[in-house]
Amino acid sequence: MDNLPKLALSIRQPWAHCIMHLGKDIENRNWHTNLRGRICLHAAKGMTRAEYDEAMEMIRHVHVHRPFAEPPIVPGYDTITRGGIIGTVEIADCVETSESPWFFGRFGFVLRNPQPTPFIPVKGALKFFDWRQQLETAVQ
Numbered sequence: 001m002d003n004l005p006k007l008a009l010s011i012r013q014p015w016a017h018c019i020m021h022l023g024k025d026i027e028n029r030n031w032h033t034n035l036r037g038r039i040c041l042h043a044a045k046g047m048t049r050a051e052y053d054e055a056m057e058m059i060r061h062v063h064v065h066r067p068f069a070e071p072p073i074v075p076g077y078d079t080i081t082r083g084g085i086i087g088t089v090e091i092a093d094c095v096e097t098s099e100s101p102w103f104f105g106r107f108g109f110v111l112r113n114p115q116p117t118p119f120i121p122v123k124g125a126l127k128f129f130d131w132r133q134q135l136e137t138a139v140q
Contacts, residue, residue, distance in 0.1 A: 028103065
């Protein structure tokens with residue numbers, strides 16, 4: 001745990017799963033960042049059924065334009081991991097246009113080299129946050 005990056009970004013599921021396991025190479029945001037380098041990926045606790053279903057449609061759309069090597073497997077709505085750190089990823093750039101089928105935002109954080117980690121329950125926060133400061137509140 002000590003070797004993990006200090007900063008984390010909270011991402012709703014199943015998008016966080018897509019980054020870790022399905023090659024999602026863009027995180028869409030309505031704000032720009034100059035931050036580059038490796039961060040922790042936090043799977044947000046909140047997720048509605050509608051959000052999950054909409055994301056599943058997007059996954060199918062991406063599969064048509066950029067077929068996955070294996071059929072895309074996403075844990076079910078009731079079983080997908082939420083509410084903690086699930087891995088790390090490198091932010092390589094922040095762009096306003098991209099050829100990636102995952103891009104649909106005003107800004108896209110270009111992601112590389114996702115590395116899953118054992119799950120660490122942590123309360124999320126907005127923007128980039130020091131996840132270790134959130135650690136105690138998650139276990140209380």
